Amino acid sequence: MGALSVKHLLGIKYLKTSDIQTIFSTADRFKEVLSRPIKKIPSLRDITIANLFFENSTRTRISFELAEKRLSADIVNFSASSSSVKKGETLIDTVNNILAMKVDMVVMRHPAPGAPVLLSRHIDANIINAGDGINEHPTQALLDAYSIRERIGCVAGKKIVIVGDIMHSRVALSNIFCLKKLGAKVMLCGPPTLIPKFIDTLGIIVEYDIRKALEWCDVANILRIQLERMEHTADGKTVRYFPSLREYALYYGVNKQLLDSLKNEVIIMHPGPINRGVEITSNVADSKQSIILDQVENGVAIRMAVLYLLAGKVME
Amino acid sequence: MDLLLRSARIIDPSQYSRIRILDILIRNGQIVSIGKNLKNTSGTKEITIKNSYVSPGWFDLYAGFCDPGYEYKEDLQSGSLAAASGGFTGIGLRPDTHPVLDSKGSIEYVINKTKNNIVDIFPYGAISQNLNGADITEMIDMARAGAAAFTDADQSVADAGLMMRCLLYAKGVGKPILHFPKTSSLSPDAQMNEGETSVRLGMPGEPAISEELMVNRDIYLSEYTNTPCHLLKLSAAGSVQLVKRAKNKHIPVTASVTAYHLLLDEHLLESYNSNYKLSPVLRTLKDKRALIKGLKEGIIDVICSDHNPQDMDAKKKEFAYSEYGMINLQTAFAVANTALQNKLPLSKLIEAIAINPRKILGLPIPQIAIGQKANLTIFDPKQSWTFTKNNIKSKSANSPFIGLKLTGKPLGIINNNQLYLNKT
Numbered sequence: 001m002g003a004l005s006v007k008h009l010l011g012i013k014y015l016k017t018s019d020i021q022t023i024f025s026t027a028d029r030f031k032e033v034l035s036r037p038i039k040k041i042p043s044l045r046d047i048t049i050a051n052l053f054f055e056n057s058t059r060t061r062i063s064f065e066l067a068e069k070r071l072s073a074d075i076v077n078f079s080a081s082s083s084s085v086k087k088g089e090t091l092i093d094t095v096n097n098i099l100a101m102k103v104d105m106v107v108m109r110h111p112a113p114g115a116p117v118l119l120s121r122h123i124d125a126n127i128i129n130a131g132d133g134i135n136e137h138p139t140q141a142l143l144d145a146y147s148i149r150e151r152i153g154c155v156a157g158k159k160i161v162i163v164g165d166i167m168h169s170r171v172a173l174s175n176i177f178c179l180k181k182l183g184a185k186v187m188l189c190g191p192p193t194l195i196p197k198f199i200d201t202l203g204i205i206v207e208y209d210i211r212k213a214l215e216w217c218d219v220a221n222i223l224r225i226q227l228e229r230m231e232h233t234a235d236g237k238t239v240r241y242f243p244s245l246r247e248y249a250l251y252y253g254v255n256k257q258l259l260d261s262l263k264n265e266v267i268i269m270h271p272g273p274i275n276r277g278v279e280i281t282s283n284v285a286d287s288k289q290s291i292i293l294d295q296v297e298n299g300v301a302i303r304m305a306v307l308y309l310l311a312g313k314v315m316e
Numbered sequence: 317m318d319l320l321l322r323s324a325r326i327i328d329p330s331q332y333s334r335i336r337i338l339d340i341l342i343r344n345g346q347i348v349s350i351g352k353n354l355k356n357t358s359g360t361k362e363i364t365i366k367n368s369y370v371s372p373g374w375f376d377l378y379a380g381f382c383d384p385g386y387e388y389k390e391d392l393q394s395g396s397l398a399a400a401s402g403g404f405t406g407i408g409l410r411p412d413t414h415p416v417l418d419s420k421g422s423i424e425y426v427i428n429k430t431k432n433n434i435v436d437i438f439p440y441g442a443i444s445q446n447l448n449g450a451d452i453t454e455m456i457d458m459a460r461a462g463a464a465a466f467t468d469a470d471q472s473v474a475d476a477g478l479m480m481r482c483l484l485y486a487k488g489v490g491k492p493i494l495h496f497p498k499t500s501s502l503s504p505d506a507q508m509n510e511g512e513t514s515v516r517l518g519m520p521g522e523p524a525i526s527e528e529l530m531v532n533r534d535i536y537l538s539e540y541t542n543t544p545c546h547l548l549k550l551s552a553a554g555s556v557q558l559v560k561r562a563k564n565k566h567i568p569v570t571a572s573v574t575a576y577h578l579l580l581d582e583h584l585l586e587s588y589n590s591n592y593k594l595s596p597v598l599r600t601l602k603d604k605r606a607l608i609k610g611l612k613e614g615i616i617d618v619i620c621s622d623h624n625p626q627d628m629d630a631k632k633k634e635f636a637y638s639e640y641g642m643i644n645l646q647t648a649f650a651v652a653n654t655a656l657q658n659k660l661p662l663s664k665l666i667e668a669i670a671i672n673p674r675k676i677l678g679l680p681i682p683q684i685a686i687g688q689k690a691n692l693t694i695f696d697p698k699q700s701w702t703f704t705k706n707n708i709k710s711k712s713a714n715s716p717f718i719g720l721k722l723t724g725k726p727l728g729i730i731n732n733n734q735l736y737l738n739k740t
Contacts, residue, residue: 011518013516090629090632090633091633091634092632110634111636112634112635112636112637113517113518113519113588113635113636114517114518114519114588114634114635114636115634117587117588118588118590118633118634118635132518133518133519133636134518134519134520135517135518135519136518167520170518173515173518196510196514196515196521197510197521197523198510198511198512198514198515198521199515201511201512201515201516202515202516239501239504
């Protein structure tokens with residue numbers, strides 16, 4: 001297996017296309033491992049990994065943890081609410097404390113964009129960004145593209161629409177970078193208030209009509225409406241980007257009826273957790289068109305691949 | 317203080333358009349003689365600095381000294397020293413201290429603490445009580461105590477009604493309003509310019525119209541109330557256009573730009589380096605060029621330092637959580653001069669950092685003439701130098717210019733019968 005061109009996985013924007021291909025081919029091997037009766041291999045036996053979650057996450061944390069365990073790494077977990085970090089100990093102090101215990105790699109989820117980049121300037125350990133605010137979530141994008149590749153053979157030339165809250169999503173940006181690097185055509189669809197003004201500079205198409213978007217695409221990646229990110233306080237006032245979940249579900253939600261009325265069969269993806277009945281209905285999420293659970297399964301293989309490849313740098 | 321400055325290149329754009337190379341004799345802080353090869357009969361101390369220029373003392377329209385309240389970042393003494401080292405003989409001080417400079421007592425505190433300073437300190441009073449953006453302050457009382465102008469510092473006054481009443485009330489006081497134009501509600505979470513770069517970096521962006529909308533409103537209010545309004549720290553090309561139009565219509569607005577907006581642009585944020593977290597945000601190359609053009613055409617009147625000290629703990633943080641600002645008093649001239657070399661005549665630059673700020677505040681303009689008080693800055697616009705950590709006079713070190721080569725160096729100042737010279 002080849003090596004990556006980077007020491008850290010800070011974002012897809014810092015990866016070469018060949019890095020993505022390397023991660024995919026490594027993940028193929030680990031997927032095979034995961035189908036064996038004994039799923040554990042000793043590759044990272046000498047490696048200690050700290051999972052630092054400064055923001056709530058269940059799926060990503062479990063997926064990383066499982067990947068680390070399958071590779072026989074030693075793990076320490078740290079969770080903190082972002083507010084306590086803001087008030088007290090700084091990020092660099094927290095991480096230095098953990099590194100003083102001789103940790104080789106850091107997997108970090110953090111609410112501030114660029115936090116992993118800041119960290120990479122101050123510590124020696126390899127860093128994997130598990131989501132930094134609304135910036136990137138590289139392993140999610142990798143597992144999404146990997147799942148598309150698995151289902152329809154390749155990503156290049158395919159049409160993929162990302163639906164929902166583009167503005168407050170860490171999944172969207174990484175997905176755009178990853179899919180574009182792999183040669184896909186990317187469209188964004190959602191209420192205009194949730195689509196950043198200059199997003200088209202990334203070479204994507206913007207469409208406000210969900211039906212037109214679905215008619216166009218091969219794959220629809222439906223984002224979670226991040227209720228917790230939806231409301232902001234500015235000057236003591238709450239900022240709402242759309243009036244109600246009801247209206248969102250009516251005009252941007254993906255339901256069976258809408259999918260059945262299309263000429264094409266669209267593959268449905270969702271990074272989870274799903275707000276059933278809001279951005280996607282249950283009968284869509286659980287349908288044959290959906291590869292949502294494949295995404296979850298592939299997530300472990302992709303994260304094993306990333307950990308393995310970056311750890312290779314440690315052992316050099 | 318008695319002093320004989322030998323062969324100084326005198327640049328005094330409010331009096332002469334050309335540079336004269338002459339000696340200046342100062343006795344007891346007064347200029348007593350100017351001429352060629354002055355005789356030194358009484359053994360007065362002489363200074364000969366090769367290639368040095370002398371101009372009226374520089375004035376910074378907008379700096380923060382964090383005192384009272386945040387003395388661990390800067391205080392009136394360390395700030396004054398940084399100002400002297402940066403070539404400034406006068407400083408307009410922003411009021412967002414703790415407590416806020418919003419009463420007679422707080423203004424008097426600053427004035428009393430900086431008496432007999434070599435650098436003249438002019439505190440500004442807040443527009444609204446405790447910068448709450450709602451209740452007008454006791455402006456007359458503060459003006460009597462010595463407040464030179466009124467501003468809510470980097471907090472834009474969102475309420476148009478309050479802004480209008482403040483303009484009117486300040487008119488009665490005879491002191492100008494300095495306003496930082498920003499429409500915060502457009503992008504409440506933004507900490508950088510909105511554009512291709514913010515999209516790539518995954519950070520919320522502040523659109524240029526955030527500034528332009530407010531510039532437009534202030535121009536309307538200035539016209540309606542027929543009252544001067546100074547627009548602080550323009551950063552967007554569109555704002556320059558709006559001010560140009562307003563000035564053509566003889567609306568009494570003036571505008572400033574920070575020195576660093578003339579040199580830096582948003583691309584520097586690619587590294588999420590919090591030293592580039594600045595207020596207003598750094599914008600595009602196009603904006604930067606428009607600001608320089610605005611200075612050239614006299615649309616922008618003033619270059620300020622926007623000196624804003626932050627301790628290391630406030631800066632060595634995630635971009636989103638770090639504080640805004642940089643220290644810039646010692647580098648402001650060099651930064652502006654480096655950016656403006658071959659683009660703006662030196663005399664224009666001196667107008668923007670020595671003459672126009674005082675005009676806006678209604679302060680007397682120092683002149684290099686016999687019988688005048690010596691209020692001078694000595695500098696070398698061609699000298700290359702590197703700003704290092706050891707050079708820093710501030711208590712804080714939040715500068716992106718550390719280790720950078722800049723052109724143009726302040727060498728010293730003379731003011732209030734005192735001399736300050738930078739070590740060479």
